[in-house]
Amino acid sequence: MKKPEQDSVKKSEFLKSIGNGYFPTKYFNADLRYLIKYNQYEGIRTGLGGVTNEAFSKKYRLNTYVVYGFRDHRFKYSFGGGFRLSEKTNSWLNLSYTDDLQETGSTKFLTDGRFFQFFEPRLINIDLFHRHITKALSFEHEFNPKMIAETEFSISNIDPTYSYSYILNNEVISSFDLSIAKVAFQWSPFNKVDSSKKSNKKINEGYPRFTLQYTKSFNDVFGSNFTFSKFDFKTIYKIGNEDDAFSEITLVSGIANGNTPLTHLYHAYPNNITKETILQRFSVAGLNSFETMYFNEFFSDKFATLQLKHFLKPINISPRFKPQLVLITRYAIGDIKNSERHQNVTFNSLKKGYTESGFELNKLLFGFGLSFTYRYGAYHLPQIDDNVAFKFTFNVSL
Numbered sequence: 001m002k003k004p005e006q007d008s009v010k011k012s013e014f015l016k017s018i019g020n021g022y023f024p025t026k027y028f029n030a031d032l033r034y035l036i037k038y039n040q041y042e043g044i045r046t047g048l049g050g051v052t053n054e055a056f057s058k059k060y061r062l063n064t065y066v067v068y069g070f071r072d073h074r075f076k077y078s079f080g081g082g083f084r085l086s087e088k089t090n091s092w093l094n095l096s097y098t099d100d101l102q103e104t105g106s107t108k109f110l111t112d113g114r115f116f117q118f119f120e121p122r123l124i125n126i127d128l129f130h131r132h133i134t135k136a137l138s139f140e141h142e143f144n145p146k147m148i149a150e151t152e153f154s155i156s157n158i159d160p161t162y163s164y165s166y167i168l169n170n171e172v173i174s175s176f177d178l179s180i181a182k183v184a185f186q187w188s189p190f191n192k193v194d195s196s197k198k199s200n201k202k203i204n205e206g207y208p209r210f211t212l213q214y215t216k217s218f219n220d221v222f223g224s225n226f227t228f229s230k231f232d233f234k235t236i237y238k239i240g241n242e243d244d245a246f247s248e249i250t251l252v253s254g255i256a257n258g259n260t261p262l263t264h265l266y267h268a269y270p271n272n273i274t275k276e277t278i279l280q281r282f283s284v285a286g287l288n289s290f291e292t293m294y295f296n297e298f299f300s301d302k303f304a305t306l307q308l309k310h311f312l313k314p315i316n317i318s319p320r321f322k323p324q325l326v327l328i329t330r331y332a333i334g335d336i337k338n339s340e341r342h343q344n345v346t347f348n349s350l351k352k353g354y355t356e357s358g359f360e361l362n363k364l365l366f367g368f369g370l371s372f373t374y375r376y377g378a379y380h381l382p383q384i385d386d387n388v389a390f391k392f393t394f395n396v397s398l
Helices: 004-019
Strands: 022-024 028-031 036-039 043-052 060-069 074-086 091-103 129-144 147-160 165-168 171-173 176-187 192-195 200-204 209-217 228-240 246-258 270-272 290-294 302-311 324-335 354-365 368-376 388-394
Touching: 004 022, 060 091, 290 324, 290 354, 290 368, 290 388, 354 388
Parallel strands: 270 290
Antiparallel strands: 022 028, 028 043, 036 043, 043 060, 060 074, 074 091, 091 129, 129 147, 147 176, 165 171, 176 209, 192 200, 209 228, 228 246, 246 302, 302 324, 324 354, 354 368, 368 388
8 A cells, every 4th residue: 555655745745856857657758848839930839758767767858849831731750868877966968959949049058958938938939940850969068057058069051031131242142041059058056955875955045046058050060051159048036935035137138240140149038929909919927027128029139038026925816826026127238230231120229228118917717917118219119009018927836
């Protein structure tokens, strides 16, 4: 007979797995991220994916997914695997092949790891994607629980899904190949850690946390068309206790040098669709996005964003109803050189500095809340209601 403690542990592990976006089975954990999504280009995107677990093997892992977009009528897929070189340092060597879409102007840090939301707010409104077929070799290593690193070398064929070309040496390039090397480090000096002989176990995350990533694209290596480099930096700092009032500060910056196509520039996380009225623009607020900044309005080859959030103590109306007010200010600044090289697209720079402020009232009903944000400063628009973003929020934690 199972003890109640065993049932409680299993239930806790199951909920933790679901919270990380996996439905566990005996040898394979199904990835809930691929079940159903929606964006402006693919429409409904649905499919299946997952990764083998430690019951399958502690030294090897296999991962894959297949999805289908009902608006663009195309399958996307990825498959790969990894080999664990060291359990103590959690070192893995990985290979992958991916044929999928990526949002133009987006940057992902290799060391960010997995992030799962039942509902991804920004994804709904994104319409600017490029197709990429990417073969990648990566190595991940944990120096200690406070310092992790990952390197990757990839070869990609890039084909924008929109009308775009880049002028390079008097040649018009609309689809291109890239050979890219990346190295990233994440340092969390205030993590509380419990160490054992075989592995290091992280108790809880401390702040601030720092992430640095360097990207280099090589010309004429495996047919690559462009030479450019990028430095990206991110830090997150939390002040206070999440059970009480607390503040969160997020700083992100990046700089790109060389001939960098639009696909690999920076867009500063916009989340506002181009429609006439406030109610027509009513959608879902993101976690770290600029709610009043319109999609594809700004692109930069160097930028910085600062977000300040202050979470007031939840209002304890009842055990199940605890709404929380969050005060928010966001600032972005950036610039771009040689914008004339980017053909068939129109966008602005951020050199004057972009500011918005507002608030969220979260967890009003079934995890849903409301958000109000106002755009002001140098990029304030003539029509007053064009500066307003009124949306709902969605916050659920297991």
